Amino acid sequence: MKNRKHLFFDLDNTLWDFNKNSREALLQLFNEHHIENHCGVSFEEFITVYENINHQLWEQYSHQKIAKSELRYQRFYQTFQFFKYQNLALSHQWADDYLKISPYKTHLVEGAMDLLHYLKPNYQLHIITNGFKEVQDIKLKQCLLEPFFQTIIISEEHGVSKPDKQIFELAQELTQSIANECVMIGDNLEADIFGALNAQWKAIHLAEHAASQLNDYIHITKLQELKSFF
Numbered sequence: 743m744k745n746r747k748h749l750f751f752d753l754d755n756t757l758w759d760f761n762k763n764s765r766e767a768l769l770q771l772f773n774e775h776h777i778e779n780h781c782g783v784s785f786e787e788f789i790t791v792y793e794n795i796n797h798q799l800w801e802q803y804s805h806q807k808i809a810k811s812e813l814r815y816q817r818f819y820q821t822f823q824f825f826k827y828q829n830l831a832l833s834h835q836w837a838d839d840y841l842k843i844s845p846y847k848t849h850l851v852e853g854a855m856d857l858l859h860y861l862k863p864n865y866q867l868h869i870i871t872n873g874f875k876e877v878q879d880i881k882l883k884q885c886l887l888e889p890f891f892q893t894i895i896i897s898e899e900h901g902v903s904k905p906d907k908q909i910f911e912l913a914q915e916l917t918q919s920i921a922n923e924c925v926m927i928g929d930n931l932e933a934d935i936f937g938a939l940n941a942q943w944k945a946i947h948l949a950e951h952a953a954s955q956l957n958d959y960i961h962i963t964k965l966q967e968l969k970s971f972f
């Protein structure tokens with residue numbers, strides 16, 4: 743792997759601790775708007791339902807079945823509705839507030855900063871992310887991640903997202919690299935790993951549990967493990 747000079751990282755839940763940051767932002771909104779009273783649930787129950795709904799809506803969004811504008815508020819509208827609380831206006835307000843609050847949260851995935859310091863002198867580091875443009879930029883700046891990366895590719899700006907092969911080809915073009923110099927590191931098996939493999943890149947899956955028995959990519963459970971490959 744040491745001959746692979748271009749390392750492409752996913753952002754959410756690979757470097758930026760999306761789950762933790764998102765929960766923190768939602769807890770803030772949950773308390774501010776007295777959702778415990780309106781919905782009759784604890785935050786834990788609420789967030790479990792929300793994360794499920796959000797995941798399903800992101801799936802639909804990534805397959806172009808719903809628009810970004812719908813995803814933004816529907817995830818809250820449907821969660822409220824699940825708890826028999828109808829409030830379209832509040833769903834729209836949360837859509838705005840959530841995107842205002844969450845990108846300013848700065849929890850990183852364990853070992854992220856240390857790893858980037860370790861890799862930076864010998865590799866060209868880049869980002870490929872499917873997140874929303876207006877929040878990804880803020881996250882990178884707030885967490886002081888930006889200086890580590892030579893190229894930051896936000897799929898929304900290019901009209902094509904992971905796992906589409908085109909985004910990996912675009913990444914090669916932008917970084918003037920060839921497929922066998924590139925490695926993708928990410929937490930999403932379909933978008934990051936299968937996408938990269940399909941573009942003839944190497945891929946490293948960051949996940950608590952191995953997702954399959956396939957041998958064509960590497961599985962790690964902690965970011966620190968990457969050091970042994972580079």
Ligand SMILES: [Mg+2]
Pocket residue numbers: 752753754755756928929930
């Ligand atoms: Mg991710």
